[in-house]
Amino acid sequence: MISITTDQGSNIKKAASELPFKSSVCYAHLLQNCIKEAFSGSKKRKIPQNDSIVRIIEKSREICRKIRKSPKYQLMLQEHLNMLGIKYKKIKLDIVTRWDSTYMMIERLLQLKDGVGSVLSKLFTEKNRISEQKKKES
Secondary structure (H helix, E strand, O other): OEEEEEEOOOOHHHHHOOOOEEEEEEHHHHHHHHHHHHHHHHHOEEEEEHHHHHHHHHHHHHHHHHHHHHHHHHHHHHHHHHOOOOOOOOOOOOOOOOOOOHHHHHHHHHHHHHHHHHHHHHHHHHHHHHHHHHHHHH
């Protein structure tokens, strides 16, 4: 038996239907679309958006972007993790086309939460100090 596995894209489904093979849906892709709709909502299917989950994911993404973008923050994270005896692992950022990347991003953030928390605390303190200096100067 020969089969072709496809996503739900209409162009792919049409192309697969013209082949002499049976076709089946990629269940990982289908699962990802279900999860995405459950978190983000769907007007078409009248599913409300789960705001609390969306906020957590967006905040996690923001933290990951900030750390990944800055060599200074990455070094800071590495040093904090070393002090805590936690092995350094690179922060992951989710990718729309990778069906499990949001889960992997949050999982990595939780693995490194003590170090990430220390870095965020330091950054917050630094930001407040700079803000206070600017107020005094004006």
